[in-house]
Amino acid sequence: MTPPxxxxxxxxxxxxxxxxxxxAVYDRLVRVLDHPRSGSADIAQVITEDxxxxxxxxxxxxxxxxxxxxxxxxxxxxxxxxxxxxIRDLALATSVTTLFRDLPKEVIDLSSxxxxxxxxxxxxxxxxxxxxxxxxxxxxxxxxMHDIGRLVIYTxxxxxxxxxxxxxxxxxxxxxxxxxAVFTFDxxxxxxxxxxxxxxxxxxxxxxxxxxxxxxxxxxxxxxxxVHVADIxxxxxxxxxxxxxxxxxxxxxxxxxxxxxxxxxxxxMEMAERQLDEIIDLTSAA
Amino acid sequence: xxxxxxxxxxPGMVLASDVxxxxxxxxxxxxxxxxxxxxxxxxxxxVTHVEIQGEAPGSxxxxxxxxxxxxxxxxxHFSNVDTNHCLIDALYQHCWHRRAEVxxxxxxxx
Numbered sequence: 001m002t003p004p005x006x007x008x009x010x011x012x013x014x015x016x017x018x019x020x021x022x023x024a025v026y027d028r029l030v031r032v033l034d035h036p037r038s039g040s041a042d043i044a045q046v047i048t049e050d051x052x053x054x055x056x057x058x059x060x061x062x063x064x065x066x067x068x069x070x071x072x073x074x075x076x077x078x079x080x081x082x083x084x085x086x087i088r089d090l091a092l093a094t095s096v097t098t099l100f101r102d103l104p105k106e107v108i109d110l111s112s113x114x115x116x117x118x119x120x121x122x123x124x125x126x127x128x129x130x131x132x133x134x135x136x137x138x139x140x141x142x143x144x145m146h147d148i149g150r151l152v153i154y155t156x157x158x159x160x161x162x163x164x165x166x167x168x169x170x171x172x173x174x175x176x177x178x179x180x181a182v183f184t185f186d187x188x189x190x191x192x193x194x195x196x197x198x199x200x201x202x203x204x205x206x207x208x209x210x211x212x213x214x215x216x217x218x219x220x221x222x223x224x225x226x227v228h229v230a231d232i233x234x235x236x237x238x239x240x241x242x243x244x245x246x247x248x249x250x251x252x253x254x255x256x257x258x259x260x261x262x263x264x265x266x267x268x269m270e271m272a273e274r275q276l277d278e279i280i281d282l283t284s285a286a
Numbered sequence: 287x288x289x290x291x292x293x294x295x296x297p298g299m300v301l302a303s304d305v306x307x308x309x310x311x312x313x314x315x316x317x318x319x320x321x322x323x324x325x326x327x328x329x330x331x332x333v334t335h336v337e338i339q340g341e342a343p344g345s346x347x348x349x350x351x352x353x354x355x356x357x358x359x360x361x362x363h364f365s366n367v368d369t370n371h372c373l374i375d376a377l378y379q380h381c382w383h384r385r386a387e388v389x390x391x392x393x394x395x396x
Contacts, residue, residue, distance in 0.1 A: 030289060030300075083367055104377055136373075170364065172366075173366075227386065229373070232367070232373070232374075232377070233377065236363070236364075236377040236378075236380075237377075237381060237384075238363075238381075238382050241367070244361065245364050246363050246364070246365060247363060247364055247366060247367045247374075247377075249365045249366055249367060250368065250371065250374060252368075252371055252373075255371070255372075261332070262306075262332075262372045262373055262376045263307075263309075263332050263376075265373070265376045265377065265380060266334050266335055267334065267378055268377075269343045269380060
């Protein structure tokens with residue numbers, strides 16, 4: 001009897017080179033936030049224990065992504081101005097891009113992959129800010145993580161991953177349907193199980209799991225819709241590459257949920273492209 | 287046919303496709319020759335780009351060859367999505383225009 005997809009995915013996650021550890025700082029940040037009496041100074045302390053993370057975060061909060069009129073000089077100040085949950089999510093995001101460093105270039109171009117993922121992060125965040133959502137950084141993190149399952153597949157099952165890629169080129173079919181044909185599961189499902197293993201909150205799990213089928217997102221339809229639409233936009237503009245040769249299938253219900261004016265699109269894309277170039281500089285400057 | 291920003295529009299240009307609101311309501315129909323009044327309306331309604339017949343101001347014959355090449359690329363790239371949806375249509379126009387620009391810059395060796 002074939003084991004269910006979830007246990008086959010776990011086998012994949014732990015096979016070959018296994019999994020990188022989740023960003024260590026995340027656990028500490030979540031624990032500090034969960035503690036009823038912790039304040040911005042406690043969170044700042046956890047972050048400042050990691051000097052390169054501190055430096056990256058400060059560069060990001062002083063960038064065009066935030067557009068603050070005066071420079072932010074300390075993490076404590078950043079936490080007060082940007083918000084505790086927001087800084088936690090940003091800290092996590094900047095740490096994630098340092099994982100999965102050692103992929104052979106024949107399978108995937110890592111910098112192109114991160115360009116695609118950061119592009120999705122930036123667009124999802126812009127969508128959230130147009131909608132005046134309270135924590136735009138959580139949308140950023142959802143967008144950043146959406147294709148992380150692909151990296152696991154490329155790292156731990158390179159040969160089958162190439163098969164799926166080749167099939168999608170030959171058939172002109174979406175890569176995730178070819179993954180299903182080769183693996184019996186796709187990168188969205190793998191990413192979701194990874195979010196579980198890393199104990200990320202349910203929102204990230206759902207947005208990653210259903211970013212190609214947003215109407216299935218029962219608890220977090222808005223975040224999932226934002227990632228779905230952001231992925232479509234980034235694929236259309238061809239910012240980076242994560243495996244899809246063409247724009248993946250579009251679910252119109254996601255655009256309905258977001259309730260945005262389509263006339264926003266050109267200026268949103270212009271702003272996204274500028275922010276993307278800036279954040280790639282900031283996250284690669286270790 | 288050319289996809290131009292509202293800043294580039296001039297009276298006398300003829301629409302090659304409907305101008306619609308974010309909700310899909312048609313404001314001006316295909317074939318309408320734009321007047322000053324229409325142009326003011328575009329700004330009021332927050333429309334940023336329109337499709338006009340003929341070439342964009344400043345384009346050359348070379349421009350239309352690049353547009354055609356970019357159009358062929360777009361047709362393949364968009365073949366798994368429905369270009370009738372307002373988001374996809376807007377993306378198509380935007381990306382087609384940008385791609386044609388990129389091709390023409392490369393083609394002229396800039």
